[in-house]
Amino acid sequence: MQLSDCRVVLTGASGGIGQALAEQLCAEGAQVIAVTRQPHALEALQRLYPQRIHSVQADLRSSTGRQAVLDAARRLGGINLLLNAAGVNQFALFEQVDDEQIDDLLALNLVATLQLTRALLPTLRNQPHALIVNVGSTFGSIGYPGYAVYCASKFALRGFSEALRRELADTEVDVLYVAPRATRTGMNSTAAMALNEALNSKVDEPQRVAWQVTSAIERNLAELYLGWPEKLLVRLNGLLPGLVDRAIRKQLPTIRRFTHSSETPPQ
Numbered sequence: 001m002q003l004s005d006c007r008v009v010l011t012g013a014s015g016g017i018g019q020a021l022a023e024q025l026c027a028e029g030a031q032v033i034a035v036t037r038q039p040h041a042l043e044a045l046q047r048l049y050p051q052r053i054h055s056v057q058a059d060l061r062s063s064t065g066r067q068a069v070l071d072a073a074r075r076l077g078g079i080n081l082l083l084n085a086a087g088v089n090q091f092a093l094f095e096q097v098d099d100e101q102i103d104d105l106l107a108l109n110l111v112a113t114l115q116l117t118r119a120l121l122p123t124l125r126n127q128p129h130a131l132i133v134n135v136g137s138t139f140g141s142i143g144y145p146g147y148a149v150y151c152a153s154k155f156a157l158r159g160f161s162e163a164l165r166r167e168l169a170d171t172e173v174d175v176l177y178v179a180p181r182a183t184r185t186g187m188n189s190t191a192a193m194a195l196n197e198a199l200n201s202k203v204d205e206p207q208r209v210a211w212q213v214t215s216a217i218e219r220n221l222a223e224l225y226l227g228w229p230e231k232l233l234v235r236l237n238g239l240l241p242g243l244v245d246r247a248i249r250k251q252l253p254t255i256r257r258f259t260h261s262s263e264t265p266p267q
Contacts, residue, residue: 001080001081001129001131001217001218001220002218003024003025003028003029003030003214003217003218004028004029004030005030005080006025006030006031006080006081006217007030007031007033007073007076007077007078007079007080007081008025008030008031008032008033008079008081008082008083009033009035009069009072009073009079009081009082009083009116009120010022010025010032010033010034010035010083010085011035011060011069011083011084011085011086011113011116012035012036012084012085012086012087012135013032013034013035013036013042013055013085014034014036014037014038014039014041014042015085015086015087015185015186015187016183016184016185016186016187016206017085017135017180017183017185017206017209017210017213018036018085018086019041019042019045019206020206020207020209020210021083021085021210021213021214022034022042022045022053023045023207023210024207024210024211024214025214026045026048026049026052026053027049028214029052030052030081031052031054031076032052032053032054033054033056033069033072033073033076033079034053034054034055034056035056035058035060035069035086036055036056036057036058037057037058037059039055039057042055054072054076056068056069056072060086060108060112060113060115060116061107061108061111061112063115066112066115066116066119067119069116069119069120070119070120070123073120073123074123078123078126078127079120079123079124079127079130080124080127080128080129080130080131081130081131081133081217082116082117082120082124082130082131082132082133083133083135083213084113084116084117084132084133084134084135085133085135086108086109086112086113087108087109087135087153087187088104088105088108088109088187089105089147089150089187089188089192090105090147090149090150090189091146091147091188091189091191091192091195091258091259092146092259093145093146093148093256093259094148094149096259097148097149101149102149105149105150105153106149106152106153109150109153109154109157110153110156110157110160113134113157113160114160117132117164121173124173125171125172125173127172127173128172129172129173129174130172130173130174131173131174131175131176131217131220132161132164132173132174132175132176133175133176133177133178133213133217134157134160134161134175134176134177134178135178135180135213136154136157136158136161136177136178136179136180137150137154137179137180137181138179138180138181138182138225138226138227138230138233138234139151139154140154140155140157140158140179141155141158141179141225141234141237141238142233142234142237142244143155144248145248145251145252145255145256146192146195146255146258146259157177158177158179161175161176161177162177165177165222174220174222175222176216176217176220176221176222176223176224177222177223177224178212178213178216178223178224178226179223179224179225179226179234180204180209180226180227181201181202181203181204181226181227181230182196182201182202182203182204183203183204183205183206183209184203184204184205184206185206191258191259192258194258195254195255195258198254198258199251199254202227204226204227209226212224212226
């Protein structure tokens with residue numbers, strides 16, 4: 001797809017990766033419906049691209065919020081790109097997470113994404129060519145301690161993306177699943193970033209991730225996994241999960257130390 005021809009619904013547009021995507025899409029000439037719960041975060045971008053960005057304040061977990069996005073898409077004359085980038089993360093051991101936190105994370109990362117995609121699918125199917133992009137995670141392929149609920153949401157999103165791609169294979173709607181590795185965004189707690197540093201894990205800047213995502217959109221890819229050795233670990237986890245089990249087990253003392261020092265106290 002040519003980015004200049006795109007009419008986009010972008011969720012999570014005020015987040016780290018989402019805002020970087022909004023900037024790059026607008027710079028390339030796309031029309032962007034930027035969905036956010038914090039519209040003030042997009043004011044500078046709105047001033048820079050007043051004719052290209054259309055901010056919609058909406059909570060995607062509610063039917064009212066999803067309807068507001070659908071109405072905006074109709075006002076734009078339909079969309080040909082849905083970019084599901086909204087999401088939240090929580091670094092904590094599973095026993096530290098309460099029921100409400102589980103519900104909130106799954107509601108936004110998974111349920112709202114599925115419901116919005118279903119709502120927008122008719123307008124996508126009316127286009128000569130359309131694309132759905134779901135932003136997942138390396139943790140959608142590798143279960144990792146301290147991220148059990150987040151992993152659950154991203155494993156499910158990856159499965160949804162694969163199933164929907166196959167379901168739409170005889171239509172003009174394609175599906176791209178993107179799996180970034182650790183990225184420097186506000187979604188990650190201080191403790192999570194400290195763990196990355198302690199384990200010497202590489203952390204990408206959101207602008208770099210956004211550039212790779214827009215490049216994959218232009219090349220019409222079906223999957224995009226970011227980072228090395230993360231790509232290798234995803235393959236190893238699929239073929240030799242026991243090997244990855246043993247490697248991660250060695251990291252457990254460090255992981256537990258940082259979860260107990262995190263901003264989220266044990267419940």
